[in-house]
Amino acid sequence: VGYWAPQPSDVPAPLRNLPDAVLDALALLDVYTGPTERAPQGYLVHTGCVRFSWKPTTVEERLSCLPRPAWCQGRTAYEWLVSAEDCPYGAFLQAHDQYLHARQRLMDQAEIEASAPMPWLPLRFMETVGLEARLLPLHHPADAHAAHVRAYLPDVLQALQCHMDVQMGDGRVFLLQYSSTYTAKFSDQFATEEATDFQLARKVLMEYHPLEPEVWLQLGGQRFRQVLQTGILRRVVLRPLWRGFQPTRWEQLYMASAWRSEDCTLRLCTEAGERRKNRRRVLVAAAMDSAFQESFFGQWLLLNVPFRAMDELWDARVLAVPEGYRMLALCLLKRPGFWRRPHNVQAKLQLEGHRDAHISNVLSMLESRAGVIDAYLVARPFCVLGPAGSGKSTVEVAIRRAAEAGAHVGIACPTGMLASAYRVKFPGLDVDTLRGMFLLHLPQEQTWDCVSSFDMVVVDEVGQLSQQTVERLLWLWDNADRRPALIFLGDFHSFRAWTALARATAPVGSNSSCGICAPCGAASARTCAGSWSSFELRSRIGSSCCAFLRGHRAMADRGPGVSPEPTELDIQDILHETPQTLFLTITRRSAALLNDLVPIYQGMRVTLTRNLQKEQNFVNGMGCTVLGIQRNSVLVRTQCGNVLSVFPYTDDEIFLRGQQRRATYLPLRLGYAVTLMKVQGATLPHITLRLDVPNVEAAAYVALSRVQRDKDWRFLGHLTRHHFTPASGI
Numbered sequence: 107v108g109y110w111a112p113q114p115s116d117v118p119a120p121l122r123n124l125p126d127a128v129l130d131a132l133a134l135l136d137v138y139t140g141p142t143e144r145a146p147q148g149y150l151v152h153t154g155c156v157r158f159s160w161k162p163t164t165v166e167e168r169l170s171c172l173p174r175p176a177w178c179q180g181r182t183a184y185e186w187l188v189s190a191e192d193c194p195y196g197a198f199l200q201a202h203d204q205y206l207h208a209r210q211r212l213m214d215q216a217e218i219e220a221s222a223p224m225p226w227l228p229l230r231f232m233e234t235v236g237l238e239a240r241l242l243p244l245h246h247p248a249d250a251h252a253a254h255v256r257a258y259l260p261d262v263l264q265a266l267q268c269h270m271d272v273q274m275g276d277g278r279v280f281l282l283q284y285s286s287t288y289t290a291k292f293s294d295q296f297a298t299e300e301a302t303d304f305q306l307a308r309k310v311l312m313e314y315h316p317l318e319p320e321v322w323l324q325l326g327g328q329r330f331r332q333v334l335q336t337g338i339l340r341r342v343v344l345r346p347l348w349r350g351f352q353p354t355r356w357e358q359l360y361m362a363s364a365w366r367s368e369d370c371t372l373r374l375c376t377e378a379g380e381r382r383k384n385r386r387r388v389l390v391a392a393a394m395d396s397a398f399q400e401s402f403f404g405q406w407l408l409l410n411v412p413f414r415a416m417d418e419l420w421d422a423r424v425l426a427v428p429e430g431y432r433m434l435a436l437c438l439l440k441r442p443g444f445w446r447r448p449h450n451v452q453a454k455l456q457l458e459g460h461r462d463a464h465i466s467n468v469l470s471m472l473e474s475r476a477g478v479i480d481a482y483l484v485a486r487p488f489c490v491l492g493p494a495g496s497g498k499s500t501v502e503v504a505i506r507r508a509a510e511a512g513a514h515v516g517i518a519c520p521t522g523m524l525a526s527a528y529r530v531k532f533p534g535l536d537v538d539t540l541r542g543m544f545l546l547h548l549p550q551e552q553t554w555d556c557v558s559s560f561d562m563v564v565v566d567e568v569g570q571l572s573q574q575t576v577e578r579l580l581w582l583w584d585n586a587d588r589r590p591a592l593i594f595l596g597d598f599h600s601f602r603a604w605t606a607l608a609r610a611t612a613p614v615g616s617n618s619s620c621g622i623c624a625p626c627g628a629a630s631a632r633t634c635a636g637s638w639s640s641f642e643l644r645s646r647i648g649s650s651c652c653a654f655l656r657g658h659r660a661m662a663d664r665g666p667g668v669s670p671e672p673t674e675l676d677i678q679d680i681l682h683e684t685p686q687t688l689f690l691t692i693t694r695r696s697a698a699l700l701n702d703l704v705p706i707y708q709g710m711r712v713t714l715t716r717n718l719q720k721e722q723n724f725v726n727g728m729g730c731t732v733l734g735i736q737r738n739s740v741l742v743r744t745q746c747g748n749v750l751s752v753f754p755y756t757d758d759e760i761f762l763r764g765q766q767r768r769a770t771y772l773p774l775r776l777g778y779a780v781t782l783m784k785v786q787g788a789t790l791p792h793i794t795l796r797l798d799v800p801n802v803e804a805a806a807y808v809a810l811s812r813v814q815r816d817k818d819w820r821f822l823g824h825l826t827r828h829h830f831t832p833a834s835g836i
Contacts, residue, residue: 131168403433487592513561522727568596660820689779700779716773
């Protein structure tokens with residue numbers, strides 16, 4: 107009832123009226139149902155579980171042994187089965203051929219004997235969709251196969267004209283789910299005095315059709331027990347001790363038993379705490395809570411983790427986890443090999459007969475809760491974020507203390523100039539650019555251990571890092587088992603790139619020692635008038651732009667109609683008034699223009715541009731002072747005090763207009779003007795600002811936040827409010 111009943115005429119013509127010999131030749135599987143035994147009334151008795159094994163020979167070999175007429179019928183049917191698009195016979199045939207080839211290879215290698223019997227396939231093979239169409243003369247149309255509707259018996263359907271059972275066989279423990287969740291449909295309403303035997307039989311036949319397995323299970327249950335258990339059944343109720351319950355007598359005897367091994371769990375111990383003396387199996391029926399309740403995981407620990415004392419099941423680290431997650435956190439800490447592998451949990455739930463929807467919900471719950479737990483338990487990088495003057499420099503105190511304690515500290519910076527500034531502050535530490543320290547120019551698989559030697563790694567100006575670079579750093583940290591302390595410094599009010607840093611953060615307020623530091627607030631504001639955040643710049647600049655800039659002009663305004671571009675004399679006057687100033691520009695072109703205006707003389711400032719001798723601080727971005735000019739080299743003194751001879755360097759990896767060229771040059775440039783990107787994160791004694799491009803986000807903020815006092819900066823050119831655009835998205 108309720109769906110279309112196919113007729114024998116629907117069977118394809120090549121499959122009609124096939125002899126038994128042809129059907130046996132076309133079959134790919136042998137079926138074993140146990141020893142043959144009949145009841146006194148003549149019916150066959152089910153003496154074993156149905157098992158399947160592959161046929162030992164191919165279909166072609168069996169067809170070739172048939173007589174000519176049977177061979178023609180079998181060949182026609184075989185060709186139809188192989189070519190039919192809506193028939194799964196071809197998939198079974200391919201699997202059969204692969205198995206026979208593998209078996210032949212083992213026989214050739216003398217791994218198995220040719221006379222060895224064909225092994226049985228796993229029990230779950232019974233659930234394969236379309237299996238019955240390979241065993242019996244069944245019809246399985248395409249729409250029925252797509253809907254997971256089992257094939258039907260044409261002869262039985264024609265004779266009985268009844269409702270045939272519809273089974274959902276998707277290969278996922280269907281039989282176990284069916285039997286473990288079976289509920290009898292008969293109830294006491296049938297056992298009434300008013301109903302005659304004829305009425306009862308008619309009701310059963312009309313509403314519960316005999317071909318449905320529920321009827322046979324119910325009728326068999328009237329004579330035989332539905333569950334046959336030959337050992338001992340013990341029902342226990344487990345209560346997690348951390349909920350305030352005291353250990354039961356069974357648990358106390360288990361902990362005090364001297365005979366058990368260290369891997370003996372609670373479920374293997376008798377109720378009296380003794381070793382079982384016979385070989386009878388005990389079915390432990392533990393009353394467990396739902397997997398969606400926290401107490402379930404405490405119960406699982408008691409049953410599956412051996413212990414001599416209850417304290418062995420506890421771990422103080424779970425105190426950092428919020429309430430409602432601590433029992434699962436204990437399971438993740440005590441048995442990560444099980445709870446960290448979803449397929450293991452899925453197999454256990456399937457063995458318990460849970461439906462797919464329930465299993466999917468449990469796995470989703472475990473994934474989400476494990477992520478929350480890991481945020482509190484697993485080591486995470488420290489993030490010290492905030493605008494200029496918010497206290498990020500306190501990290502330098504931690505660096506000095508770690509170095510004094512003998513830790514291997516590494517400091518990585520996105521630019522060579524910032525790395526050089528750190529080398530001046532920490533001459534004995536491992537300071538380098540991100541590219542040099544983490545070998546970003548090499549393939550990822552060749553750099554997996556470059557972080558393992560450090561005890562602390564500090565990455566400054568994380569806002570300049572791309573998402574790919576941040577993910578590369580986190581990958582290197584994972585390969586080091588997250589042992590080094592990883593610290594990110596940055597200011598997202600400055601120039602920045604889209605990063606993956608948010609993926610590595612933990613909940614704010616985590617009290618775990620391995621958690622994430624919340625972004626810094628105004629921990630220790632500078633004692634000067636020169637530290638501004640983007641919000642303060644926005645509030646101070648506007649209608650009062652002229653008042654804000656008053657007193658900071660580096661060169662006299664020549665008036666309208668005269669070019670505001672500085673001349674060589676202007677640069678000389680500025681350097682005479684402020685010898686330590688550094689010209690900051692937005693574009694490289696403007697920086698090169700200002701450097702060209704500086705005369706060459708002994709004592710001038712230059713910047714190295716190549717990494718040649720890191721131990722002597724001959725690195726990219728290192729500031730130097732010219733000591734003298736030799737025949738073919740320049741003698742300089744670095745900011746760290748090293749005297750270097752800068753010699754001509756030949757580079758054959760220069761690309762000009764898409765072609766590789768060779769060039770020889772002195773690896774240095776004038777150090778009076780640089781772009782803002784180069785100095786982000788540095789602290790400078792004095793700056794002369796030239797914002798040559800308007801409407802660049804955070805450009806003015808990056809420049810002005812490099813100095814500590816308001817009197818330590820000046821500007822060139824004409825500035826408007828469009829040159830003070832703050833960073834967006836803050």
